[in-house]
Every structure is written in structure tokens, then in C-alpha cells.
Amino acid sequence: MPSVYFQTFGCQMNVADSDALQRALAARGYAPVPAPEDADLIVVNTCSVREHAELRARARIAEFAAVKTRRPEMRIWVIGCMAERFGEKLKETIPGIDAVIGAPELVDAEAVVQRYIDKEKHAAAVNPVHPARGVSEFVPVMRGCDNYCAYCVVPFVRGRETSIPADDVVRAVSERVKDGVCEVTLLGQNVNSYNDNGNDFSDLLRRVAAIEGLLRIRFTTSHPKDLSEKLVHTIAGIPAVCRHIHLPVQSGSDRILSLMNRRYTVAHYRTLIEMIRKLLPDADITTDLLVGFPSEGEEDFASTLELVEQVRFTAAFMFAYSVRQGTAAAKLDDDVPRGTKTGRLNRLITLQTSITRSIYESMVGRTLAMMAYGPVEKRGAKFLKGQDRGCKRILIPCIDMKAGTILQVRAVRSSGMTIIAERI
Ligand code: SAH
Ligand code: SF4
Ligand code: F3S
Secondary structure (H helix, E strand, O other), X not given: OOEEEEEEOOOHHHHHHHHHHHHHHHOOOOEEOOOHHHOOEEEEEEOOOOHHHHHHHHHHHHHHHHHHHXXXXXXXXXXXXXXXXXXXXXXXXXXXXXXXXXXXXXXXXXXXHHHHHHOOOOOOOOOOOOOOOXXXXXXXXXXXXXXXXXXXXXXXXXXXXXXXXXXXXXXXXXXXXXXXXXXXXXXXXXXXXXXXXXXXXXXXXXHXXXXXXXXXXXXXXXXXXXXXXXXXXXXXXXXXXXXXXXXXOEOOOHHHXXXXXXXXXXXXXXXXXXXXXXXXXXXXXXXXXXXXXOOOOHHHHHHHHHHHHHHOOOEEEEEEOOOOOOXXXXXXXXXXXXXXXXXXXXXXXXXXXXXXXHHHXXXXXXXXXXXXXXXXXXXXXXXXXXXXXXXXXXXXXXXXXXXXXXXXXXXXXXXXXXXXXXXX
16 A cells, blocks of 8 residues: 655645645555655645745755655655745755645646556556544635735745635535534635635635534634725624634834735724724734844834734734745845844744733633644643634643533633633
């Protein structure tokens, strides 16, 4: 039986693409194995969003290529965003790669498998395998991005923005629910511009929420230029939609936002936060922040700190600017010294971490609805891991409980970025 090992870098969209490819391979008899040394096929799904992500992927591919020198029959596929960005050139810089498959081609996993597997093994008998599904999965609702934020490589590696027809999304979610999935996260770079023949993302949410057996719906990402009051109203009206809005702000300085081509102001962002807090008072709001964009000065950075202090995000992903060749910002002088970028990033992380801690601490004593994801071990003790209706992680001392169940729990204490709770 052929075997496959997946290594996935990057965002949730990559996780979804890897999952789709894994399933198409499973239908051809490829069984997942836990150790890359034992695999007949290694698939590395890559990310190009920052230089660091690319360096890590290159190092990992080189490690796999070293294994391959001992097992020449092994095949290595490099797929995803870096594959799109560098194409066949990757084969020259890292010897040992058999196929380079760019992110846009992965939209049709079935076609990928037909092209790269079936043509080699057209006569072989196939014994399909059935990899287990988790209880929570990602489902793309949009592909690509047309926003061209000045720093961002995604529009170049993922192609034009397209909405997946609502019928297809509903079919994909329903199939997963039949397989035992209880929660889905709908994915798009900017779900607020979803448009299927005039039906918007609110309409899509309502259709997905009507799927029987689906307990929770999450989605990401919302772009502040397009987040509408209608959508927040819709979320408020559907109990299955989780109370979590990821709304990347990137910077608290209007001058920097404009250079970034984000197409909103800090004032607009603040009105969105007010609107969300009014309509969804318990919602977790999270964000992405990017420091050290070209020309960012201390006063710009101070505005970012001020915004973070005032909004009090439940959590944030924070990054130092990394030049991506081919983007608009690559034409600007990358003039914030590396040390300054790291210094600002550390100050921001310190501030946000203290806010996250205090939000988690403020939950102690409260009753939360936790979806159980499965068992974990922490310092020798067994726990059941889960998430509340927002985005907060919860652990409860292990009890025998089927993953996918929603439990009422009381928060007992918080340890940084996790709530320790007990079952009521
Ligand atoms: N579509 C999402 C973001 C996808 S990329 C949105 O618009 O919000 C995820 C995050 O990576 C971005 O929000 C940004 O904070 C960060 N990022 C993107 N390009 C970057 C770069 N060149 N350097 C550093 N961080 C970057
Ligand atoms: Fe990148 Fe902007 Fe598109 Fe997000 S919206 S993927 S940051 S270009
Ligand atoms: Fe995602 Fe990285 Fe590609 S963030 S879309 S995997 S460049």
C-alpha cells in the first residue's frame, strides 16, 4: 500500500488544501504515515507570506531530499504558495523535488491526482483508504485575493478573487457533517466580499447554518473596508455562528494604512469595533498587526500601541514587515532597521499578551459553552481540550467525552492563554 506524509506550512487555507489533496490521494490507496522516512510520497505545502516562512520550508524540503538520497524511490512534491511563486526553479535550487504544484492548481485536488499519480499508475488496482476526520474542519468559500495590500504576496500566489458557489459550499459542509464533523470554519481572504450571483456572505451563513447536525460555524478573514453591519446582525441572529470576529487592522496610523493600501482609516476601524461591541457584546475580536512597514516612525508605532490598548483584542497575530519582491511595497525603501522592527514587535507582543491575560482572567467564575476537540496531555496530566463560543481555548481535567460535544463548564482559573475549567 502506498504511503504519504504531509508537512503543511502557512495559513488555514493551506490546511484546507492539504486536506483535500490527502483525501484525493486516499481514494488512490495512499495511507498517511506518521514518519516521513517511511513515506513513498512526501508533500510539502508551502507559504510565501514572509521570508522566514520560505526559509523554514526550504530547510524542511532539504531534509526530506536528504532522506531521499537513501531511498531514491521516494517522491517529493512541493505544493502551495512558494510552488506558485518560484515554479520549476525550485527544482534547481533544491535537488530531489519531483513535482512543483502551485496553489491555484490545488483548487481541484482530483485533477492534481489524475495528473501526477494516475498517469504513472494507470493500471494499478486501487484500494481506497479512509483517513479519519476531526470534529472541526476548514472549508474554503473563496479563492484568491484582489485587494493588493502593498506588502502582501497573496494576490500573486493565489490568483484572482473568486467566490465558490453557495450550493457547492453547502454540499461540501454537508458531506463533512455526514462524516462526523461538528464545526466548520469558512475560509476566504476577505469573506465580506463574497458574492455568488448577488448572494452575499450573510446569505451564505444562513444557508450553512440550516445544515442539520452542524453545531458551530466559524469564519475568517474579515477585511475592515468591507465588514458590514448586516453581517454582524446576521451573526447575532444565528446561534450556531461563533462569537468571534477576526478583523486585521495592521496599523494604528492612517498614514501607514494608506501606504499599505488598506483603504480604511483608524476612525473607520474604531466605528466597526463599536458596532460589533454593541450588537455582539460578548464577541471575541482578534486582529493581525504588522510593524516596521517602510517609513514607519515612532509616532506611527505609538498610534498602533494606543489602538491596541483601547480596543483590547482577545488575541492578535503580530509580525515584523518582510519585503516580498513583486509587491508594491518592495518599491519603497525598507528603511526601518531590523533591530527597530524586532524592538517594536516585542513591545507590541508584551502589551497584547498582558491584555490577553487579563481578558482570560476576567472569565474566571463564568459559565462557558465548550466544544470538546479531544484529549491532550500537559505536564503528565490528562485534559480535554476545547474552545468556547468565541475563540478562547479551554482545558478541563480529562473526562470521557466524545469530541464534538458541547459542554457547560465553569472557568476555574486561567493560565495565560488557556482557561482551566470544570464541568458543571
Ligand atoms: N487576508 C488577510 C491576511 C492574510 S496574510 C487580511 O487581509 O487580513 C496574514 C497576515 O500576514 C496579514 O494580516 C499580515 O499581518 C501578515 N503579512 C502579510 N504580508 C506580510 C509581509 N510582507 N510581512 C510581514 N507580515 C505580513
Ligand atoms: Fe493580503 Fe490584503 Fe489580500 Fe489579506 S486582503 S490576503 S493582506 S492582499
Ligand atoms: Fe496562506 Fe501563506 Fe499562502 S499565508 S495564502 S499559505 S502565502
